[in-house]
Amino acid sequence: MVSVDRSTQGVVRRAIVAWCLTICTLFAVSGPVGAEAALTLSRGADGGADLEFTLEQLEALPLVSITTENEFTDGLVTYRGPLVRDVLEHLALGDAETIRFTAANDYYVDVPTSDFRKYNVILALEADGQPLSRRDKGPLWLMYPISDHSELHDPVYNTRLIWQVVRIESL
Amino acid sequence: MRPIPKYVGLAVLLAMAGFAGIGFFAIRRDVDNLRIISQDNLLWSATQMEVELLRFQLSVSTLSLEQTPEALEGAQHRFEILWSRVFMMGTGRVGEQMRKYDEGHGSLEAIGSYLKEIDPILINLAPDDTETIETILNDLKEFQKELRLYTLRVVRADTAASAQVRNRIQTSSMTTGFISLAAVLLSILSLYMILREYRRQRDIANVNRLVAEEAKRSSEAKSRFLSMMSHELRNPLNGILGPLALLEQSSLEFSQKKLVDQAKACGQSVLQMLAGLLDYGEMQDGRFRLRPEPFSLTQMAANIRSALTNSGLSGFSMRIEPGTPGRVVGDRDRLQQIVVHLCEYVLDASGPDAIEVALKHDGLNLICDIGFDVDGPAIDWKLDLLMGMSEHGADQVSSDSLRPLIVRGLISACSGVLTLVDEETGHRIIRVSIPAETVRDESITVHLETRSAALAAIYRAALRSDRVVFAGDDSGKDVDVVLVDSTSVGGDPLMQSLRKQYSNALFVSLGNTSRPEDFDDIVETPNDMGRLRSSILGRLAS
Secondary structure (H helix, E strand, O other), rough: OOOOOHHHHHHOOOOOOHOOOOHHHHHHOOOOOOEEEEEEEEEOOOOOEEEEEEHHHHHHHOOEEEEEEEOOOOOEEEEEEEHHHHHHHOOOOOOOEEEEEEOOOOOOEEEEOOOHHOOOOOEEEEEEEEEOOOOOOOOOOOOOOOHHHHHHHHHHHHHOOOEEEEEEEEE | OOOOOHHHHHHHHHHHHHHHHHHHHHHHHHHHHHHHHHHOHHHHHHHHHHHHHHHHHHHHHHHHHHOOOHHHHHHHHHHHHHHHHHHHHHHHHHHHHHHHHHOOOOHHHHHHHHHHHHHHHHHHHOOOOOOHHHHHHHHHHHHHHHHHHHHHHHHHHHHHHHHHHHHHHHHHHHHHHHHHHHHHHHHHHHHHHHHHHHHHHHHHHHHHHHHHHHHHHHHHHHHHHHHHHHHHHHHHHHHHHHHHHHHHHHOHHHHHHHHHHHHHHHHHHHHHHHHHHHHHHHHHHOOOOOOOEEEEEEHHHHHHHHHHHOOOOOOOOEEEOOOOEOOOOOOOOHHHHHHHHHHHOOOHHHHHOOOEEEEEOOEEEEEEEEEEEEOOOOHHHHHHHHOOOOOOOOOOOOOOHHHHHHHHHHHHHHHEEEEEEEEEEOOOEEEEEEEEOOOOHHHHHHHEEEEOOHHHHHHHHHHHOOEEEEEOOOOOOOEEEEEEEEOOOOOHHHHHHHHHOOOOOOEEEEEEOOOOHHOOOOOOOOOOHHHHHHHHHHHHHH
């Protein structure tokens, strides 16, 4: 007879809840048939199948504008897009500690989710009112409000401004 | 020990500030260098450009082989990514750095131009247009070499920049070390200067203390001399005033009497001044003591009037305001001195036609108002001198400031206040307010028990006043004090009789007694009237 202690029961219970959330999210965020996927979500090794999102689905979330400068553009630019914390919450990833963002050229960065709780970090869809094309580092560019927080003028945050984001996954 | 020149301290301070500034900027430069070296991640951008070119080449090769719409879409996808990489050179600080490494070569410009050239071609390209595809593949080979050389330049420049930053940091570290050493040396120097200055200040403080003690001893010696001289002068002065009083009682002609009066007035004035000087000397060396006791305001007023009349002041009037208690507790002699000095000072200062002195009590303080008329502003500076507000140096003993000095000293010793009241134009009031408790307005009834009629007469004469009443044999219950001449009476039967008759009275033995337990107080020397009066007045106070 196998004895199950209290901590093991808790892990099993959380796994069941996570599985249920995954199934619910799968149905909730599945994009329309035929639409081009802009973002792929991987919930990690134990998270099941990848989820794909269209730009329309991302645009359906509350959009936030931030005006900031960065190392790759001239002067202040107003970016618009959903808050990353909203995206993660929408995907039931609010409890994740680190998120890996991967670009179209396989470049990736690992970002602690504390950044998203502390700052209004967005997945920028537009720059100065124009949709971000792939040529302009789009369609998704992870953008920090650098000009609003002096501590963000740091190379650590500069390297986290990953563009042409195609995939996010929880670690 | 010589003081450290101020410019030495200033130089040390400036040196420390300079070193601190150099250290701050050195550390700041290090931080900037580290920030720049970590932000100049251009090597990644350069290699990515080369990699994306290869990926695009690969996708075009795939298109050449497969000639399918999916392969064409894949090539277009890689083209856009390559585009985004190449045209990073157009904007931002990173783009500026990228252009900088391409200066004199034009590799990025060339590939940028080529991408713009084939952009419309790729949009309209058919998957089976092998000729165009082959042309693009051949063109891309040329750019492969250009981009590899660009990457090499970036690598070398990055290495050189890193070496430069390393050298700067080494230099900064050496500078910081030197600054730290200099700061330590300057701190030691500063500590030495502080200790040296501390010792110098301590020596100065010791010298100052010795000087102050010497000055205090000198002042005390002068005060003692002043007191001694005052005391010594009073005796011969009394020797002059006594014969003058006797001379005044003899038959004199009017002119002679006038001369005697004048000499007597001057003598009294000198006597008053000597008393003031004696008090002043005692105040200076801390020996001054007040002698508070109940006294009659009427009696004090009479004494002041007498003193001022002797001083030759004719238009003097004195009154006690209605409602003023008849007796208060205070040092009557000093209060008299204060009022007399003030009146004489006013007299000397302006010579008014009349001086009015009014005494009253506000429940806590005895208030004496000295009012007089003034002709013009000439007296104002003397009043300022009196109040201690003059620029003429009121605390320096000069002929004008002697009385103010004594008066203020006496008032201060009595915890009083001296003020000047401007009532109306041409009229001034000098107000002296001194704390003085009132005394119950009751008389003391004394019964004297003695067999000596002469002694009884002496006691009655010595103790009689408006506060002491000698009772007859039949007023037993009202008697407050019983004086018993223990040298002639005091046996048991008599004492028992007196105790029974005056049960609430204070029993005072005049002279030593064999039964001290029968008495509340014993005056060992019967003719010590002062001691006897104090005993009776003590009874009054209780």
